[in-house]
Amino acid sequence: MFTRNPAGLAALLTFVLSAAMVFAQAPNLGKPVSPAEIAAWDINVLPDGSGLPPGSGTPADGARIYTAKCSACHGPEGKGGPSARLVGGEPVKNMSSEKTIAGFWPYSTTLFDYIRRAMPWQQPRSLTNEEVYALTAYILSQNQLIGERDAMNAQTLPKVRMPNRDGFIVRFPDRTP
Template sequence: MSIASHALWVACLGLPALAADRIEGPGLGSPVSAQSVAARNTSIYPDGRGLPEGRGSAGDGRLVYQQKCASCHGERGEGGSGGHLVGRGPLTGSDADKAVGNYWPSATTLFAFTRRAMPMDAPGSLSADDTYAVTAFLLYLNGIVGADEALDARSLPAVRMPNRDGFVWIDAVQPEKPR
C-alpha cells in the first residue's frame, strides 16, 4: 500500500492519528533463498519441527556427557559451576527445586538449548547424534526415558515431560490444549 492510499484509507475511517504511526520504509530488504533461510533457521518447536536427522541413546550419551558436560554440571548432573540438571522432587513446599526432570515442560527445549548453547566453551559444537545422545542421558538421569531408548526427530517430541502442564500463561493467550 502506498503512503497516499494508506492515508486515504485512514482518512475514510476518520482515524488520522494512525496515519503517522504506520509509516512505510524505502523497501531495501534483500530477498533471500529458502536454502539460506534454512541454513540460519535454528528454531526447534515442541512438536519436533526443526529437529535434525540423527539419533542417540542414554548409553551413547554417557560418554559425551562425561567428556563435554560433567566438568561443569557434575558427574551425575548434580551441578558445579554450571546448574544442576537432575530433579525429581515436588514443586510445592519452601525448598522446591527446579531442574530438568521436574520443571522443564518440553524435551525438545533441552535438545535445542544443548545444541545451540552448550558446552559454553564451544557452543554449537555437538553433532546431532551427540546432542540426541546427551539429551537421552539427561532424561535417563531424571527417570524419564530408559537406558536403551534411542531418541530421534520422531521420538523426542513424543517424550512426555512430567511438568508439561504446569504452566499458566500470564501476558499471552494460552491455547486450551497444550501443544
C-alpha cells in the same frame, strides 16, 4: 461543503489515499534469502517437534559425550557442580524450589533446543545434531523419563511427556494484578 461538491470530495479522497500510500511505503531493502542460506541459523525447535533435524542418539552414546564435554560443570553424574543440576530433583513447591529438568521443565524439546544453541558453555554450536540427540537421550534416561536404550530422534523426542507438563498457568494476556 463536501456534500455540495462531490468532485471536490473525490479529489480530497484521492489526495488522502495517495498520501497514505506514500507514507506507508517502505524502502523494501530486505534481500530475499533462501532456506539453504539460513540453514545453519535455523535452529529453533518447537514443542511439536518441528525444527528437529535428522539424526538420532542413544543414552549410551550420550554418556560418553557427557563425560568428555559436560561433567566438569554439571558434575560427574549430572547432579550439579559449578553449573546447574541436570539429573534428579523434586517437584517444585514455591519460589525457592530448584527448577530441575525432571521437576519443572514442561517440554522435552526445550532440552534439545537449548543444548544445541548454548552448550557447551565454552564452545556453543560445536556439537553435531547426533551428539545433541545423544546428550538429550542421556539426560532424559538418567532422569528415568525414557528407557536406557531409547534412542531420541525427531519422531521420539516430542513424544516424551515431561512430569510437570501441566504445572503452568498461562499469564498472557491475563491482566490480573
